[in-house]
Amino acid sequence: MSQSNGNNILTALSESMAAAVEKAGAATVLVSGRRRMPASGIAYAADLILTADHVLERDDDIPVGLPDGSQVSGKLAGRDPGSDLAVLRLAGPAAAVAEAAPQEARIGQLVLALGRPSQDGIQASLGVISAVGGPVRTGRGGLLERYLRTDAIPYPGFSGGPLVDTAGRVVGVNTSGLARGASLAIPAGLAWQVAANLAQYGSVKRGYLGVRSQPVAIQAAQQKALGREQAAGLLLVGVEDGSPAEAGGLLVGDIVVGLAGQAVGDPDELLARLTGSVVGQPAPVEILRGGQPRTLTVTIGERK
Amino acid sequence: MIDLNDLSATVADAFATVFERARRSLVVVQNGRDGAGAGVVWRPGGIVVTNYHVVARGRARISLVDGREYPTREYPTRLIAQAPEIDLAILQAEAADPFDPDLLVAPIADSRALRVGQIALAIGHPWGQLAAVAAGIVSSLGSVPVHGRRGQVDIIRTDVGLAPGNSGGPLMNASGGVIGINTMIVGGDLGVAIPSHVVNAFVVETLGESALQDVRAYKV
Numbered sequence: 192m193s194q195s196n197g198n199n200i201l202t203a204l205s206e207s208m209a210a211a212v213e214k215a216g217a218a219t220v221l222v223s224g225r226r227r228m229p230a231s232g233i234a235y236a237a238d239l240i241l242t243a244d245h246v247l248e249r250d251d252d253i254p255v256g257l258p259d260g261s262q263v264s265g266k267l268a269g270r271d272p273g274s275d276l277a278v279l280r281l282a283g284p285a286a287a288v289a290e291a292a293p294q295e296a297r298i299g300q301l302v303l304a305l306g307r308p309s310q311d312g313i314q315a316s317l318g319v320i321s322a323v324g325g326p327v328r329t330g331r332g333g334l335l336e337r338y339l340r341t342d343a344i345p346y347p348g349f350s351g352g353p354l355v356d357t358a359g360r361v362v363g364v365n366t367s368g369l370a371r372g373a374s375l376a377i378p379a380g381l382a383w384q385v386a387a388n389l390a391q392y393g394s395v396k397r398g399y400l401g402v403r404s405q406p407v408a409i410q411a412a413q414q415k416a417l418g419r420e421q422a423a424g425l426l427l428v429g430v431e432d433g434s435p436a437e438a439g440g441l442l443v444g445d446i447v448v449g450l451a452g453q454a455v456g457d458p459d460e461l462l463a464r465l466t467g468s469v470v471g472q473p474a475p476v477e478i479l480r481g482g483q484p485r486t487l488t489v490t491i492g493e494r495k
Numbered sequence: 496m497i498d499l500n501d502l503s504a505t506v507a508d509a510f511a512t513v514f515e516r517a518r519r520s521l522v523v524v525q526n527g528r529d530g531a532g533a534g535v536v537w538r539p540g541g542i543v544v545t546n547y548h549v550v551a552r553g554r555a556r557i558s559l560v561d562g563r564e565y566p567t568r569e570y571p572t573r574l575i576a577q578a579p580e581i582d583l584a585i586l587q588a589e590a591a592d593p594f595d596p597d598l599l600v601a602p603i604a605d606s607r608a609l610r611v612g613q614i615a616l617a618i619g620h621p622w623g624q625l626a627a628v629a630a631g632i633v634s635s636l637g638s639v640p641v642h643g644r645r646g647q648v649d650i651i652r653t654d655v656g657l658a659p660g661n662s663g664g665p666l667m668n669a670s671g672g673v674i675g676i677n678t679m680i681v682g683g684d685l686g687v688a689i690p691s692h693v694v695n696a697f698v699v700e701t702l703g704e705s706a707l708q709d710v711r712a713y714k715v
Contacts, residue, residue, distance in 0.1 A: 197524040200502070200505050200506055200509055200670040201506060201509035201510065201513065201614065201670070202669045203614045204506065204614065204669065205612075205614035205669035206613070207612065208612040208614065208632060209610035209611065209613045209633075211612060212610070212611045212612030213610065213611075213612070216611070249599075303612060303632070311613070311634060311637045312632050312636060312637065313611050313635070314611065314633070315589050315611050315612050315632060315633075315634055315635070315654075316632065316634055316653075316654040317612075317631055317632040317654060343654075344634075346634070346656045357623075364637070403608035486653065
């Protein structure tokens, strides 16, 4: 490889990272919700800012600094201390809307941590995804289904800002508020889901079924009986006494294939379906019992 | 289809190429008392830029780093200008002629065109390790208040891990151009560099525009 080609590729990498910072930085805002260090936020919709819960000491009149230097007032739409996320509703639209990465982050992937802790411009640090973990109990009484760890330096005020890929798409939301100051990121898919709940309901209700399960393959004949192509379901290996699952008639050995009209193939999908509007409501649970499809009705409890 | 293995190797080679080129303009600056700092050959004729705090005490001498474990050729120097408020100093290597093949002028990049997120490489002598390289990105671009007539001075902050011994050494872009001089002017957890446009203004103020600035023929 010639010297000039090598240099071109390094220059190209350098320019693409600068472009990623520019793109994601246009949707990264300054959130002044506490007395000391200001923090950062992500415009995930035109008038909605996703930020960290622990950086908001009040609910109203939160100054939000936009990338063009102007300022708008934000009002708390909802907060979820368990995942350290909060959503602010702006009085006017933010400049640009962030794009979430289409795929979950991979270990070793290059990422940039971004923050806007002052009006002096965007800040960034470079690193890789060091670990993808979870579920983990957070120091704030919540359960985080998934988290990312990175070696990108978390500068003061980076909480609430985005962790982005080299195309400037958000792979996670940075926070130092979950694990005794250690810097983690909440995966964008999960954060966007929490944000949608916060914007709509003001809080995140997490459902409780009371089962232990493991994913299993569904054979072709059973898929035929089910009337759709679904390669995997969740085999129940435990049903807790007095749980919503028991009350609804679920048994050890049942294979759960759907909840509330949507297919469920692995534990993460089940967790994802058990949020928001289903909590406290009777929901149809689709199962295979003895190879035959059945639908039971379970009133989903709330996980405390 | 890009071969990813080849791409990684190409990127690694490119880093090595930038480093090899930059090392030829890097010097060790010693004052005989406080350990070593780094410096950059900024102009022909042995004009070296370094940090003021590296040369503030004692009589500095510079030496070259030619790839071996320890410096080889040494030059006594004369301090010809200093700007403590921005932690810069200019040294003249004595007995250096304008075409001294050992004192190769570094390519200077335009630091006013920098963007946050661009690759930045620092070379210097962290903890006495000669000609060590560290990579990162430009983390932020801003300015800080300083004493004296400048009032404010532009700075580059990077996430490159710097240590004592990096002081006075170059911060470079992806094509090996010097974008700043690493310094200890302000504390905090970020590496700080004085941008090359500020350094160059200081050099021009001291020495005037250089007639030899664009002579590149001897630089092979």
